[in-house]
Amino acid sequence: MADKSVAIVGAAQIDTFKTTDRSPVGLAALAAKRAVEEAGLQMSDIDAVFSSSSYYAMPTLTMAEYLGLSPNVVDSTSTGGCSFVQHLGHAVAMINQGLCEVALIVYGSTQRTDAGKLVSMAEQSVYEQQYGLIHPVGAFGMIAHRHMKEFGTTSEQLAQYAVSAREWALLNPEAPYPTPLTVDEVLSSGIVASPLHKLDCCLVTDGAGAIVVTSGARARSLKQKPVWVLGTGEAQNHRNISQMPDFTSTRASVSAKRAFEQAGVGIADIDTAHVYDAFTISLLILMEDLGFCAKGEGGSFVENGRLAPGGELSLNPNGGGLSFSHPGMLSMFLMIEAVAQLRGTAGARQHDGAKLSLVHGMGMTLASHATAILGNEEPS
Amino acid sequence: MTRPQIAPRGEEKLYFSALADGNLTYGFCLACSTSHFYPRTLCPNCHSDDIESRVGSGRGTIYSFTTQYRAGNPALEDQVPYTIVMVDLEEGYRMMADLVGSEPEAISIGLPVVAEIEHPDNEHPVVHFRMEVSHGR
């Protein structure tokens, strides 16, 4: 059988809290250079560019032009924050089709420098625009209220995830806030969109990231130990929050099932999980739908430090979107942390002997989903 | 009251002109007998284009809600805090609008609400919901 293996061979992130004198594409270009260099490749080896952006309507054209590249194929799939995990799945398919050999997935944002406002060129529905729903926290407030109503989830439980994420961040020298957080601090941080408090929400940061993906054949001869892409899956079901069929369940269950089946592994095999935590409630619902706990049990699952360092699962060990970095779209940085864990280079937050990682990105208001299973042992 | 300005097109315009006449409309598919909102040119359930625009009762129950303590648009800064509700209408569709006339503490999932249409001068009409049983009055 033909070798269908594909691996991540370069990964880099830069200015994950605050940058200076860099535009979004300028910052992204520097992340791209680092990722290509650490792979032991040249920029001229790149023959495919994948990007999504809140700034650039045609991000692959913008990126390729800025980098001085003329790629054979591009993909600017834009489904919100999960786009880059989708790009990874598409890169695997394109490499296996022979459309390209070395793919660059790249993203940059200067959202913190841009006065801390979420930058978005996404249009709003004319049926909803008049009401001033804050995207995305207003929708996540409605999602949280519904989860509380159906399952008895409490604000204290949501706050516990924020506390665990901060404990992880304390082990990450690149995380911006080197002080612990308490449940009371989360609950007294002021309500933004009920029932969600300021500290239920992700940070607003700058940041750029890039990963380089290539065929197994090429990967084996490169500088880094390959991180193998063992399975990917994607799914989606709405654009506007009013069209989400059930506010407490998502199609993360579908994308995860596809990724697990392709990888031939199960959830019990996962060593580290990198799950989109734009909000405490988004994390909690995704943990249910990915299968880490049963539907409705997310609240009790995040209690008692189960997800903190030394707990049952190494979840978002870099501190995640809540306590490390969230430059508008997070899934790039979820993948980069998974790569660090699988290479064994994550320092004080390293999960000893990590072999298998799950990355799950969601986009918009739990609208789109992409799951990837990554591992450091070559698939047989 | 000044609202974020919108630019409806095509069937979107038809919805807002019906509102201007005092009618809250929704899409009803004559092929599969299901309701949908927002109004579409094609049924999202069976993909028939045999769609009828029907006038709804505006009565429903709160599926979920959020009270925002920051404005989602500069035009609404003097309204904060304000509440946005997702309402399940009795004709079998769900829509989003704001909830007026209630204190945040009085709002909960499952309570009955009714739609009202406001039509400010020189602006598009806007739908609000109000609790059917008024609280604290």
Ligand SMILES: [Zn+2]
């Ligand atoms: Zn139909």
